[in-house]
Amino acid sequence: MEEQYPQALAKYLKAQGKSKADLSEFHRLLSHTNGPVIPIVNTVDEAGCPDNFTYINQNIYSDEVPRPCTPMFWCECTNGCCDGCECTKERNYDNRGLLLSMGDERIVECGPLCKCGDDCVNRVVQKGRKVVLELRRYPHKGWGVVAKQRLKKGTFVAEYVGEVITSDEAENRGFKDKAQGQTYLFDLDQEFVNDICDFSIDAKTHGNISRFFNHSCGPNMRTRSIYVEHRDPRLHRLAIFATRDIKAGEELTIDYSPSAVEGESVKGDPCHCGSSKCRKFMYF
Incomplete structure:
Protein backbone atom coordinates (compact mmCIF):
# COMPACT_ATOMS: atom_id res chain seq x y z
CA MET A 1 0.00 0.00 0.00
CA CYS A 49 -16.72 -9.60 -1.56
CA PRO A 50 -17.25 -12.08 -4.44
CA ASP A 51 -16.78 -15.71 -3.45
CA ASN A 52 -13.37 -17.28 -4.05
CA PHE A 53 -11.81 -14.04 -5.29
CA THR A 54 -8.09 -13.29 -4.91
CA TYR A 55 -6.58 -9.88 -5.65
CA ILE A 56 -3.45 -10.02 -7.83
CA ASN A 57 -1.30 -7.31 -9.38
CA GLN A 58 0.08 -9.22 -12.37
CA ASN A 59 -1.02 -12.09 -14.58
CA ILE A 60 -0.63 -15.67 -13.44
CA TYR A 61 -0.25 -18.48 -15.98
CA SER A 62 -1.97 -21.85 -15.99
CA ASP A 63 0.24 -24.90 -16.45
CA GLU A 64 -0.88 -25.32 -20.08
CA VAL A 65 0.30 -21.83 -21.12
CA PRO A 66 3.94 -21.30 -22.18
CA ARG A 67 5.84 -18.53 -20.45
CA PRO A 68 6.55 -15.72 -22.94
CA CYS A 69 10.24 -15.54 -23.75
CA THR A 70 10.54 -13.79 -27.14
CA PRO A 71 13.61 -11.54 -26.69
CA MET A 72 13.33 -7.77 -26.85
CA PHE A 73 15.99 -5.43 -28.16
CA TRP A 74 17.27 -2.93 -25.60
CA CYS A 75 18.58 0.59 -25.77
CA GLU A 76 21.84 2.05 -24.46
CA CYS A 77 20.33 5.42 -23.49
CA THR A 78 21.49 6.41 -20.02
CA ASN A 79 19.32 9.44 -19.31
CA GLY A 80 15.94 8.61 -20.81
CA CYS A 81 15.41 7.57 -24.42
CA CYS A 82 16.90 10.07 -26.84
CA ASP A 83 15.82 11.07 -30.35
CA GLY A 84 16.52 8.26 -32.79
CA CYS A 85 16.39 5.56 -30.11
CA GLU A 86 14.88 2.32 -31.40
CA CYS A 87 12.56 2.16 -28.36
CA THR A 88 10.84 5.44 -29.28
CA LYS A 89 10.90 5.15 -33.06
CA GLU A 90 7.13 4.85 -32.81
CA ARG A 91 6.48 7.07 -29.82
CA ASN A 92 3.66 5.96 -27.50
CA TYR A 93 3.42 8.73 -24.89
CA ASP A 94 3.90 12.47 -24.55
CA ASN A 95 6.12 13.98 -21.86
CA ARG A 96 3.26 13.74 -19.33
CA GLY A 97 2.88 9.99 -19.89
CA LEU A 98 -0.38 10.38 -21.82
CA LEU A 99 -1.08 8.03 -24.71
CA LEU A 100 -0.63 9.82 -28.03
CA SER A 101 -2.81 7.65 -30.27
CA MET A 102 -6.27 6.21 -29.66
CA GLY A 103 -5.83 3.71 -32.51
CA ASP A 104 -5.23 -0.02 -32.44
CA GLU A 105 -1.44 0.05 -32.65
CA ARG A 106 0.53 -2.11 -30.26
CA ILE A 107 2.45 -0.35 -27.48
CA VAL A 108 6.05 -1.38 -26.87
CA GLU A 109 7.62 0.02 -23.71
CA CYS A 110 11.27 -0.02 -22.71
CA GLY A 111 12.18 -3.39 -21.26
CA PRO A 112 14.12 -4.56 -18.19
CA LEU A 113 17.42 -4.60 -20.11
CA CYS A 114 17.14 -1.01 -21.33
CA LYS A 115 19.54 1.40 -19.64
CA CYS A 116 17.33 4.49 -19.93
CA GLY A 117 16.18 4.47 -16.28
CA ASP A 118 12.85 4.43 -14.46
CA ASP A 119 12.06 8.04 -15.39
CA CYS A 120 12.10 7.30 -19.12
CA VAL A 121 9.00 8.64 -20.91
CA ASN A 122 8.54 5.20 -22.48
CA ARG A 123 7.80 3.51 -19.13
CA VAL A 124 4.17 3.99 -18.09
CA VAL A 125 2.12 0.80 -17.78
CA GLN A 126 4.99 -1.10 -16.18
CA LYS A 127 4.93 1.38 -13.26
CA GLY A 128 1.40 0.31 -12.36
CA ARG A 129 -1.78 2.20 -11.52
CA LYS A 130 -1.33 5.77 -10.26
CA VAL A 131 -4.89 7.09 -10.46
CA VAL A 132 -7.26 7.21 -7.47
CA LEU A 133 -10.33 4.97 -7.85
CA GLU A 134 -13.36 3.89 -5.80
CA LEU A 135 -15.23 0.60 -5.97
CA ARG A 136 -18.99 1.31 -5.88
CA ARG A 137 -22.13 -0.83 -5.94
CA TYR A 138 -24.79 0.06 -8.54
CA PRO A 139 -28.42 -1.04 -8.90
CA HIS A 140 -28.87 -3.47 -11.84
CA LYS A 141 -25.15 -3.40 -12.73
CA GLY A 142 -23.51 -4.67 -9.54
CA TRP A 143 -20.00 -3.50 -8.72
CA GLY A 144 -18.43 -0.72 -10.74
CA VAL A 145 -15.44 1.63 -10.54
CA VAL A 146 -15.48 5.41 -10.20
CA ALA A 147 -12.69 7.90 -10.91
CA LYS A 148 -11.94 9.91 -7.77
CA GLN A 149 -9.88 12.44 -9.70
CA ARG A 150 -10.00 14.12 -13.09
CA LEU A 151 -8.37 12.05 -15.81
CA LYS A 152 -6.98 13.45 -19.03
CA LYS A 153 -7.51 11.71 -22.34
CA GLY A 154 -4.75 9.14 -22.78
CA THR A 155 -4.26 8.47 -19.05
CA PHE A 156 -3.24 4.92 -18.18
CA VAL A 157 -5.89 3.70 -15.72
CA ALA A 158 -5.16 0.02 -15.02
CA GLU A 159 -3.92 -3.22 -16.53
CA TYR A 160 -6.43 -6.03 -17.03
CA VAL A 161 -4.89 -8.98 -15.22
CA GLY A 162 -6.05 -12.45 -14.30
CA GLU A 163 -5.30 -16.07 -15.03
CA VAL A 164 -3.88 -16.62 -18.53
CA ILE A 165 -5.48 -19.78 -19.94
CA THR A 166 -5.72 -21.59 -23.27
CA SER A 167 -8.52 -20.86 -25.73
CA ASP A 168 -9.95 -24.35 -25.14
CA GLU A 169 -10.14 -23.76 -21.40
CA ALA A 170 -11.61 -20.28 -22.02
CA GLU A 171 -14.35 -21.81 -24.17
CA ASN A 172 -15.21 -24.29 -21.42
CA ARG A 173 -15.29 -21.63 -18.73
CA GLY A 174 -17.13 -19.17 -20.93
CA PHE A 175 -19.93 -21.60 -21.63
CA LYS A 176 -20.51 -22.08 -17.90
CA ASP A 177 -20.10 -18.40 -16.98
CA LYS A 178 -22.45 -17.13 -19.69
CA ALA A 179 -25.10 -19.55 -18.44
CA GLN A 180 -24.81 -17.74 -15.09
CA GLY A 181 -25.01 -14.34 -16.76
CA GLN A 182 -21.41 -13.27 -16.15
CA THR A 183 -17.99 -13.72 -17.67
CA TYR A 184 -14.63 -12.11 -17.03
CA LEU A 185 -12.80 -13.52 -20.05
CA PHE A 186 -10.70 -11.26 -22.27
CA ASP A 187 -9.29 -12.88 -25.43
CA LEU A 188 -5.70 -12.03 -26.30
CA ASP A 189 -6.61 -11.46 -29.94
CA GLN A 190 -5.67 -7.82 -30.47
CA GLU A 191 -2.69 -8.79 -32.64
CA PHE A 192 -4.70 -11.11 -34.89
CA VAL A 193 -7.59 -10.95 -37.35
CA ASN A 194 -10.79 -12.99 -37.55
CA ASP A 195 -10.93 -13.34 -33.72
CA ILE A 196 -8.18 -15.96 -33.79
CA CYS A 197 -6.29 -16.34 -30.53
CA ASP A 198 -4.56 -19.04 -28.53
CA PHE A 199 -4.99 -17.62 -25.05
CA SER A 200 -7.33 -15.56 -22.86
CA ILE A 201 -7.25 -13.78 -19.52
CA ASP A 202 -9.85 -14.86 -16.96
CA ALA A 203 -10.30 -12.47 -14.01
CA LYS A 204 -13.24 -14.24 -12.37
CA THR A 205 -11.34 -15.65 -9.38
CA HIS A 206 -7.97 -13.87 -9.76
CA GLY A 207 -7.88 -10.24 -10.82
CA ASN A 208 -7.36 -6.61 -9.84
CA ILE A 209 -9.57 -3.50 -9.83
CA SER A 210 -10.06 -3.72 -13.61
CA ARG A 211 -12.15 -6.87 -13.04
CA PHE A 212 -14.91 -4.57 -11.78
CA PHE A 213 -15.04 -2.12 -14.72
CA ASN A 214 -18.59 -2.19 -16.09
CA HIS A 215 -19.64 -2.34 -19.73
CA SER A 216 -20.87 0.65 -21.69
CA CYS A 217 -21.88 0.88 -25.35
CA GLY A 218 -20.34 4.37 -25.24
CA PRO A 219 -17.30 3.75 -23.00
CA ASN A 220 -14.75 6.26 -21.73
CA MET A 221 -11.85 3.77 -21.80
CA ARG A 222 -10.41 1.15 -24.12
CA THR A 223 -7.83 -1.64 -24.03
CA ARG A 224 -4.54 -1.74 -25.91
CA SER A 225 -2.05 -4.55 -26.38
CA ILE A 226 1.25 -3.79 -24.69
CA TYR A 227 4.69 -5.40 -24.55
CA VAL A 228 7.34 -4.88 -21.89
CA GLU A 229 9.34 -8.05 -21.28
CA HIS A 230 8.79 -9.80 -24.63
CA ARG A 231 7.14 -9.52 -28.05
CA ASP A 232 5.16 -12.72 -28.27
CA PRO A 233 1.90 -11.55 -29.95
CA ARG A 234 -0.01 -14.49 -28.51
CA LEU A 235 0.66 -13.36 -24.95
CA HIS A 236 0.53 -9.58 -24.99
CA ARG A 237 -0.63 -7.73 -21.88
CA LEU A 238 -3.79 -5.58 -21.79
CA ALA A 239 -3.57 -1.94 -20.72
CA ILE A 240 -6.64 0.27 -20.26
CA PHE A 241 -6.52 3.97 -21.14
CA ALA A 242 -8.97 6.88 -20.94
CA THR A 243 -10.28 7.73 -24.43
CA ARG A 244 -11.49 11.19 -23.40
CA ASP A 245 -11.26 13.57 -20.45
CA ILE A 246 -13.08 12.03 -17.47
CA LYS A 247 -14.56 13.99 -14.56
CA ALA A 248 -14.02 13.08 -10.90
CA GLY A 249 -16.99 10.98 -9.77
CA GLU A 250 -17.64 9.55 -13.23
CA GLU A 251 -17.96 5.79 -13.66
CA LEU A 252 -15.18 4.14 -15.66
CA THR A 253 -16.36 1.83 -18.43
CA ILE A 254 -15.15 -0.28 -21.34
CA ASP A 255 -17.02 -1.95 -24.20
CA TYR A 256 -17.05 -5.67 -23.50
CA SER A 257 -17.83 -6.47 -27.14
CA PRO A 258 -16.65 -3.58 -29.34
CA SER A 259 -16.92 -5.70 -32.50
CA ALA A 260 -20.41 -7.00 -31.70
CA VAL A 261 -22.88 -6.74 -34.59
CA GLU A 262 -26.56 -7.03 -33.77
CA GLY A 263 -28.02 -10.10 -35.47
CA GLU A 264 -24.61 -11.75 -35.78
CA SER A 265 -23.56 -11.94 -32.13
CA VAL A 266 -25.10 -13.87 -29.26
CA LYS A 267 -27.55 -11.69 -27.34
CA GLY A 268 -27.07 -11.70 -23.57
CA ASP A 269 -28.66 -9.85 -20.67
CA PRO A 270 -30.30 -6.40 -21.02
CA CYS A 271 -27.77 -3.56 -20.99
CA HIS A 272 -28.12 -0.84 -18.33
CA CYS A 273 -25.22 1.36 -19.38
CA GLY A 274 -27.43 4.42 -20.00
CA SER A 275 -25.36 5.58 -22.98
CA SER A 276 -27.04 7.31 -25.91
CA LYS A 277 -25.34 4.63 -28.02
CA CYS A 278 -26.77 1.76 -25.94
CA ARG A 279 -27.36 -1.43 -27.92
CA LYS A 280 -30.05 -2.44 -25.35
CA PHE A 281 -28.48 -5.85 -24.82
CA MET A 282 -25.09 -7.26 -23.92
CA TYR A 283 -23.58 -9.30 -26.75
CA PHE A 284 -21.00 -12.10 -26.60
Whole structure:
Protein backbone atom coordinates (compact mmCIF):
# COMPACT_ATOMS: atom_id res chain seq x y z
CA MET A 1 0.00 0.00 0.00
CA GLU A 2 1.34 3.42 -0.91
CA GLU A 3 -0.44 5.32 1.89
CA GLN A 4 0.32 5.07 5.59
CA TYR A 5 -1.98 2.75 7.54
CA PRO A 6 -3.86 5.49 9.53
CA GLN A 7 -4.75 7.30 6.31
CA ALA A 8 -5.89 4.08 4.65
CA LEU A 9 -7.95 3.12 7.70
CA ALA A 10 -9.61 6.56 7.80
CA LYS A 11 -10.63 6.22 4.14
CA TYR A 12 -11.95 2.75 4.74
CA LEU A 13 -13.99 3.75 7.81
CA LYS A 14 -15.46 6.72 5.95
CA ALA A 15 -16.55 4.48 3.07
CA GLN A 16 -17.72 1.75 5.45
CA GLY A 17 -20.00 4.25 7.19
CA LYS A 18 -21.93 4.73 3.94
CA SER A 19 -22.28 1.04 3.23
CA LYS A 20 -25.01 -1.46 4.04
CA ALA A 21 -22.79 -4.52 3.71
CA ASP A 22 -19.88 -5.93 5.68
CA LEU A 23 -16.97 -5.04 3.42
CA SER A 24 -14.11 -5.91 5.77
CA GLU A 25 -12.97 -8.94 3.75
CA PHE A 26 -13.24 -6.94 0.52
CA HIS A 27 -11.12 -4.18 2.01
CA ARG A 28 -8.53 -6.72 3.18
CA LEU A 29 -8.21 -8.13 -0.35
CA LEU A 30 -7.99 -4.73 -2.05
CA SER A 31 -5.32 -3.62 0.43
CA HIS A 32 -2.93 -5.76 -1.63
CA THR A 33 -3.20 -3.40 -4.60
CA ASN A 34 -0.03 -1.85 -5.99
CA GLY A 35 -1.32 1.70 -6.11
CA PRO A 36 -3.45 4.19 -4.16
CA VAL A 37 -5.90 2.75 -1.63
CA ILE A 38 -9.30 1.82 -3.10
CA PRO A 39 -12.32 2.74 -0.91
CA ILE A 40 -15.40 0.49 -1.26
CA VAL A 41 -18.98 1.77 -1.03
CA ASN A 42 -22.23 -0.20 -1.13
CA THR A 43 -25.42 1.71 -0.29
CA VAL A 44 -27.53 -0.49 -2.59
CA ASP A 45 -27.69 -3.95 -1.02
CA GLU A 46 -25.80 -6.30 1.29
CA ALA A 47 -23.40 -7.70 -1.32
CA GLY A 48 -19.83 -8.02 -0.15
CA CYS A 49 -16.72 -9.60 -1.56
CA PRO A 50 -17.25 -12.08 -4.44
CA ASP A 51 -16.78 -15.71 -3.45
CA ASN A 52 -13.37 -17.28 -4.05
CA PHE A 53 -11.81 -14.04 -5.29
CA THR A 54 -8.09 -13.29 -4.91
CA TYR A 55 -6.58 -9.88 -5.65
CA ILE A 56 -3.45 -10.02 -7.83
CA ASN A 57 -1.30 -7.31 -9.38
CA GLN A 58 0.08 -9.22 -12.37
CA ASN A 59 -1.02 -12.09 -14.58
CA ILE A 60 -0.63 -15.67 -13.44
CA TYR A 61 -0.25 -18.48 -15.98
CA SER A 62 -1.97 -21.85 -15.99
CA ASP A 63 0.24 -24.90 -16.45
CA GLU A 64 -0.88 -25.32 -20.08
CA VAL A 65 0.30 -21.83 -21.12
CA PRO A 66 3.94 -21.30 -22.18
CA ARG A 67 5.84 -18.53 -20.45
CA PRO A 68 6.55 -15.72 -22.94
CA CYS A 69 10.24 -15.54 -23.75
CA THR A 70 10.54 -13.79 -27.14
CA PRO A 71 13.61 -11.54 -26.69
CA MET A 72 13.33 -7.77 -26.85
CA PHE A 73 15.99 -5.43 -28.16
CA TRP A 74 17.27 -2.93 -25.60
CA CYS A 75 18.58 0.59 -25.77
CA GLU A 76 21.84 2.05 -24.46
CA CYS A 77 20.33 5.42 -23.49
CA THR A 78 21.49 6.41 -20.02
CA ASN A 79 19.32 9.44 -19.31
CA GLY A 80 15.94 8.61 -20.81
CA CYS A 81 15.41 7.57 -24.42
CA CYS A 82 16.90 10.07 -26.84
CA ASP A 83 15.82 11.07 -30.35
CA GLY A 84 16.52 8.26 -32.79
CA CYS A 85 16.39 5.56 -30.11
CA GLU A 86 14.88 2.32 -31.40
CA CYS A 87 12.56 2.16 -28.36
CA THR A 88 10.84 5.44 -29.28
CA LYS A 89 10.90 5.15 -33.06
CA GLU A 90 7.13 4.85 -32.81
CA ARG A 91 6.48 7.07 -29.82
CA ASN A 92 3.66 5.96 -27.50
CA TYR A 93 3.42 8.73 -24.89
CA ASP A 94 3.90 12.47 -24.55
CA ASN A 95 6.12 13.98 -21.86
CA ARG A 96 3.26 13.74 -19.33
CA GLY A 97 2.88 9.99 -19.89
CA LEU A 98 -0.38 10.38 -21.82
CA LEU A 99 -1.08 8.03 -24.71
CA LEU A 100 -0.63 9.82 -28.03
CA SER A 101 -2.81 7.65 -30.27
CA MET A 102 -6.27 6.21 -29.66
CA GLY A 103 -5.83 3.71 -32.51
CA ASP A 104 -5.23 -0.02 -32.44
CA GLU A 105 -1.44 0.05 -32.65
CA ARG A 106 0.53 -2.11 -30.26
CA ILE A 107 2.45 -0.35 -27.48
CA VAL A 108 6.05 -1.38 -26.87
CA GLU A 109 7.62 0.02 -23.71
CA CYS A 110 11.27 -0.02 -22.71
CA GLY A 111 12.18 -3.39 -21.26
CA PRO A 112 14.12 -4.56 -18.19
CA LEU A 113 17.42 -4.60 -20.11
CA CYS A 114 17.14 -1.01 -21.33
CA LYS A 115 19.54 1.40 -19.64
CA CYS A 116 17.33 4.49 -19.93
CA GLY A 117 16.18 4.47 -16.28
CA ASP A 118 12.85 4.43 -14.46
CA ASP A 119 12.06 8.04 -15.39
CA CYS A 120 12.10 7.30 -19.12
CA VAL A 121 9.00 8.64 -20.91
CA ASN A 122 8.54 5.20 -22.48
CA ARG A 123 7.80 3.51 -19.13
CA VAL A 124 4.17 3.99 -18.09
CA VAL A 125 2.12 0.80 -17.78
CA GLN A 126 4.99 -1.10 -16.18
CA LYS A 127 4.93 1.38 -13.26
CA GLY A 128 1.40 0.31 -12.36
CA ARG A 129 -1.78 2.20 -11.52
CA LYS A 130 -1.33 5.77 -10.26
CA VAL A 131 -4.89 7.09 -10.46
CA VAL A 132 -7.26 7.21 -7.47
CA LEU A 133 -10.33 4.97 -7.85
CA GLU A 134 -13.36 3.89 -5.80
CA LEU A 135 -15.23 0.60 -5.97
CA ARG A 136 -18.99 1.31 -5.88
CA ARG A 137 -22.13 -0.83 -5.94
CA TYR A 138 -24.79 0.06 -8.54
CA PRO A 139 -28.42 -1.04 -8.90
CA HIS A 140 -28.87 -3.47 -11.84
CA LYS A 141 -25.15 -3.40 -12.73
CA GLY A 142 -23.51 -4.67 -9.54
CA TRP A 143 -20.00 -3.50 -8.72
CA GLY A 144 -18.43 -0.72 -10.74
CA VAL A 145 -15.44 1.63 -10.54
CA VAL A 146 -15.48 5.41 -10.20
CA ALA A 147 -12.69 7.90 -10.91
CA LYS A 148 -11.94 9.91 -7.77
CA GLN A 149 -9.88 12.44 -9.70
CA ARG A 150 -10.00 14.12 -13.09
CA LEU A 151 -8.37 12.05 -15.81
CA LYS A 152 -6.98 13.45 -19.03
CA LYS A 153 -7.51 11.71 -22.34
CA GLY A 154 -4.75 9.14 -22.78
CA THR A 155 -4.26 8.47 -19.05
CA PHE A 156 -3.24 4.92 -18.18
CA VAL A 157 -5.89 3.70 -15.72
CA ALA A 158 -5.16 0.02 -15.02
CA GLU A 159 -3.92 -3.22 -16.53
CA TYR A 160 -6.43 -6.03 -17.03
CA VAL A 161 -4.89 -8.98 -15.22
CA GLY A 162 -6.05 -12.45 -14.30
CA GLU A 163 -5.30 -16.07 -15.03
CA VAL A 164 -3.88 -16.62 -18.53
CA ILE A 165 -5.48 -19.78 -19.94
CA THR A 166 -5.72 -21.59 -23.27
CA SER A 167 -8.52 -20.86 -25.73
CA ASP A 168 -9.95 -24.35 -25.14
CA GLU A 169 -10.14 -23.76 -21.40
CA ALA A 170 -11.61 -20.28 -22.02
CA GLU A 171 -14.35 -21.81 -24.17
CA ASN A 172 -15.21 -24.29 -21.42
CA ARG A 173 -15.29 -21.63 -18.73
CA GLY A 174 -17.13 -19.17 -20.93
CA PHE A 175 -19.93 -21.60 -21.63
CA LYS A 176 -20.51 -22.08 -17.90
CA ASP A 177 -20.10 -18.40 -16.98
CA LYS A 178 -22.45 -17.13 -19.69
CA ALA A 179 -25.10 -19.55 -18.44
CA GLN A 180 -24.81 -17.74 -15.09
CA GLY A 181 -25.01 -14.34 -16.76
CA GLN A 182 -21.41 -13.27 -16.15
CA THR A 183 -17.99 -13.72 -17.67
CA TYR A 184 -14.63 -12.11 -17.03
CA LEU A 185 -12.80 -13.52 -20.05
CA PHE A 186 -10.70 -11.26 -22.27
CA ASP A 187 -9.29 -12.88 -25.43
CA LEU A 188 -5.70 -12.03 -26.30
CA ASP A 189 -6.61 -11.46 -29.94
CA GLN A 190 -5.67 -7.82 -30.47
CA GLU A 191 -2.69 -8.79 -32.64
CA PHE A 192 -4.70 -11.11 -34.89
CA VAL A 193 -7.59 -10.95 -37.35
CA ASN A 194 -10.79 -12.99 -37.55
CA ASP A 195 -10.93 -13.34 -33.72
CA ILE A 196 -8.18 -15.96 -33.79
CA CYS A 197 -6.29 -16.34 -30.53
CA ASP A 198 -4.56 -19.04 -28.53
CA PHE A 199 -4.99 -17.62 -25.05
CA SER A 200 -7.33 -15.56 -22.86
CA ILE A 201 -7.25 -13.78 -19.52
CA ASP A 202 -9.85 -14.86 -16.96
CA ALA A 203 -10.30 -12.47 -14.01
CA LYS A 204 -13.24 -14.24 -12.37
CA THR A 205 -11.34 -15.65 -9.38
CA HIS A 206 -7.97 -13.87 -9.76
CA GLY A 207 -7.88 -10.24 -10.82
CA ASN A 208 -7.36 -6.61 -9.84
CA ILE A 209 -9.57 -3.50 -9.83
CA SER A 210 -10.06 -3.72 -13.61
CA ARG A 211 -12.15 -6.87 -13.04
CA PHE A 212 -14.91 -4.57 -11.78
CA PHE A 213 -15.04 -2.12 -14.72
CA ASN A 214 -18.59 -2.19 -16.09
CA HIS A 215 -19.64 -2.34 -19.73
CA SER A 216 -20.87 0.65 -21.69
CA CYS A 217 -21.88 0.88 -25.35
CA GLY A 218 -20.34 4.37 -25.24
CA PRO A 219 -17.30 3.75 -23.00
CA ASN A 220 -14.75 6.26 -21.73
CA MET A 221 -11.85 3.77 -21.80
CA ARG A 222 -10.41 1.15 -24.12
CA THR A 223 -7.83 -1.64 -24.03
CA ARG A 224 -4.54 -1.74 -25.91
CA SER A 225 -2.05 -4.55 -26.38
CA ILE A 226 1.25 -3.79 -24.69
CA TYR A 227 4.69 -5.40 -24.55
CA VAL A 228 7.34 -4.88 -21.89
CA GLU A 229 9.34 -8.05 -21.28
CA HIS A 230 8.79 -9.80 -24.63
CA ARG A 231 7.14 -9.52 -28.05
CA ASP A 232 5.16 -12.72 -28.27
CA PRO A 233 1.90 -11.55 -29.95
CA ARG A 234 -0.01 -14.49 -28.51
CA LEU A 235 0.66 -13.36 -24.95
CA HIS A 236 0.53 -9.58 -24.99
CA ARG A 237 -0.63 -7.73 -21.88
CA LEU A 238 -3.79 -5.58 -21.79
CA ALA A 239 -3.57 -1.94 -20.72
CA ILE A 240 -6.64 0.27 -20.26
CA PHE A 241 -6.52 3.97 -21.14
CA ALA A 242 -8.97 6.88 -20.94
CA THR A 243 -10.28 7.73 -24.43
CA ARG A 244 -11.49 11.19 -23.40
CA ASP A 245 -11.26 13.57 -20.45
CA ILE A 246 -13.08 12.03 -17.47
CA LYS A 247 -14.56 13.99 -14.56
CA ALA A 248 -14.02 13.08 -10.90
CA GLY A 249 -16.99 10.98 -9.77
CA GLU A 250 -17.64 9.55 -13.23
CA GLU A 251 -17.96 5.79 -13.66
CA LEU A 252 -15.18 4.14 -15.66
CA THR A 253 -16.36 1.83 -18.43
CA ILE A 254 -15.15 -0.28 -21.34
CA ASP A 255 -17.02 -1.95 -24.20
CA TYR A 256 -17.05 -5.67 -23.50
CA SER A 257 -17.83 -6.47 -27.14
CA PRO A 258 -16.65 -3.58 -29.34
CA SER A 259 -16.92 -5.70 -32.50
CA ALA A 260 -20.41 -7.00 -31.70
CA VAL A 261 -22.88 -6.74 -34.59
CA GLU A 262 -26.56 -7.03 -33.77
CA GLY A 263 -28.02 -10.10 -35.47
CA GLU A 264 -24.61 -11.75 -35.78
CA SER A 265 -23.56 -11.94 -32.13
CA VAL A 266 -25.10 -13.87 -29.26
CA LYS A 267 -27.55 -11.69 -27.34
CA GLY A 268 -27.07 -11.70 -23.57
CA ASP A 269 -28.66 -9.85 -20.67
CA PRO A 270 -30.30 -6.40 -21.02
CA CYS A 271 -27.77 -3.56 -20.99
CA HIS A 272 -28.12 -0.84 -18.33
CA CYS A 273 -25.22 1.36 -19.38
CA GLY A 274 -27.43 4.42 -20.00
CA SER A 275 -25.36 5.58 -22.98
CA SER A 276 -27.04 7.31 -25.91
CA LYS A 277 -25.34 4.63 -28.02
CA CYS A 278 -26.77 1.76 -25.94
CA ARG A 279 -27.36 -1.43 -27.92
CA LYS A 280 -30.05 -2.44 -25.35
CA PHE A 281 -28.48 -5.85 -24.82
CA MET A 282 -25.09 -7.26 -23.92
CA TYR A 283 -23.58 -9.30 -26.75
CA PHE A 284 -21.00 -12.10 -26.60
